Amino acid sequence: MSNTLNWKDLVLPHILSLQAYSSARDEFSGDAKVFLDANENPFDEEQQSWNRYPDPLQKDIKHQLSEIKEISTKNIFLGNGSDEAIDLLFRVFCKGGESNIITCPPTYGMYKVSASIHNVENIEVSLTEDYQLDVDAILEAANSHSKMLFICSPNNPTGNSIRKDDIQNLLENFNGVVIIDEAYIDFSAQKSWIHTLENHSNLVILQTLSKAWGLASARLGMSFANPELIKILNKVKPPYNISGPSQKLVSDSLTKKDAFDKQVKEILAERDKLNQELQDIPGVKKVYATDANFILVKINDAKSIYQKLIEKGIVVRDRSNIKLCDNCLRIAVGTEKENENLIAALHQITT
Numbered sequence: 355m356s357n358t359l360n361w362k363d364l365v366l367p368h369i370l371s372l373q374a375y376s377s378a379r380d381e382f383s384g385d386a387k388v389f390l391d392a393n394e395n396p397f398d399e400e401q402q403s404w405n406r407y408p409d410p411l412q413k414d415i416k417h418q419l420s421e422i423k424e425i426s427t428k429n430i431f432l433g434n435g436s437d438e439a440i441d442l443l444f445r446v447f448c449k450g451g452e453s454n455i456i457t458c459p460p461t462y463g464m465y466k467v468s469a470s471i472h473n474v475e476n477i478e479v480s481l482t483e484d485y486q487l488d489v490d491a492i493l494e495a496a497n498s499h500s501k502m503l504f505i506c507s508p509n510n511p512t513g514n515s516i517r518k519d520d521i522q523n524l525l526e527n528f529n530g531v532v533i534i535d536e537a538y539i540d541f542s543a544q545k546s547w548i549h550t551l552e553n554h555s556n557l558v559i560l561q562t563l564s565k566a567w568g569l570a571s572a573r574l575g576m577s578f579a580n581p582e583l584i585k586i587l588n589k590v591k592p593p594y595n596i597s598g599p600s601q602k603l604v605s606d607s608l609t610k611k612d613a614f615d616k617q618v619k620e621i622l623a624e625r626d627k628l629n630q631e632l633q634d635i636p637g638v639k640k641v642y643a644t645d646a647n648f649i650l651v652k653i654n655d656a657k658s659i660y661q662k663l664i665e666k667g668i669v670v671r672d673r674s675n676i677k678l679c680d681n682c683l684r685i686a687v688g689t690e691k692e693n694e695n696l697i698a699a700l701h702q703i704t705t
């Protein structure tokens with residue numbers, strides 16, 4: 355069963371009719387040796403073409419990603435981090451002072467911030483005690499102004515994946531765009547939703563090179579959606595949103611898939627070890643099961659432990675102030691040595 359909703363009706367009219375900026379290089383096609391169309395400096399000292407504007411549609415990277423992700427390049431949008439895609443989705447679908455979105459805390463903080471920036475109401479429907487979606491409450495909270503629903507799976511900061519049936523249910527029954535943020539999918543035992551795109555025109559999947567791929571500095575976020583929506587995102591984005599140096603770095607890194615696989619494997623092995631060792635720390639109440647490269651831990655006096663770790667030069671994330679995360683710390687999996695230091699420090703602090 356698929357949603358009877360026509361996602362295009364959700365696009366703001368001025369965005370549908372928007373005429374995109376046409377760059378010098380957009381208007382040229384064919385072979386040329388002399389480029390006098392974009393007012394660039396003609397000298398190319400490093401022979402890297404840094405003097406030239408970069409490819410606005412990042413075709414090389416999209417071809418590489420198309421093979422890695424087994425999806426057509428037409429389904430791929432690239433942004434300056436996932437954060438740019440989130441911002442663009444607000445611009446495309448939400449009218450300030452009128453539209454609203456639904457988020458399910460505790461979750462990634464950027465959805466809420468972006469909603470505030472666009473003067474869009476953020477309706478919060480808490481996760482259940484076991485950090486799953488409250489599907490009935492979400493559908494009840496939704497109204498005719500609800501344009502987007504953000505689902506983070508595996509969820510940050512809790513680490514668990516969201517139940518497949520619940521997401522399926524919402525894809526079919528929520529009358530808006532469903533955005534599944536899969537920033538941690540490469541660490542997950544669950545499959546990506548990428549291969550269900552054909553069945554759901556109202557689905558957008560966010561992934562990033564910032565986590566498993568080790569390229570947080572390159573700022574490269576991927577969105578996967580139906581080709582018409584991809585075209586709209588391309589129309590709304592700044593023309594040269596991914597810099598040339600970034601495109602080159604990313605393109606080189608994507609050829610090293612074996613090294614990537616090896617690192618992910620190592621991180622997962624370290625995660626399982628860390629998970630075991632954390633259970634033996636005095637005062638630890640719960641080590642949550644995780645599908646990501648971080649672990650949520652409930653521990654007595656989380657705040658003071660957080661401070662004492664800092665005194666030992668180790669920074670984790672204090673999540674103890676947020677809903678359903680009482681006395682919780684979020685700990686990213688580091689190298690073997692870093693994890694050993696963390697465990698030793700925790701033993702010193704708690705005994």
Ligand SMILES: *Cc1c(COP(=O)(O)O)cnc(C)c1O
Pocket residue numbers: 434435436437438462506510535537561562563564565570573574575
């Ligand atoms: C880290 C993270 C991102 C990454 O955002 P980028 O802008 O691509 O670096 C996105 N979503 C979630 C849930 C994250 O935790």
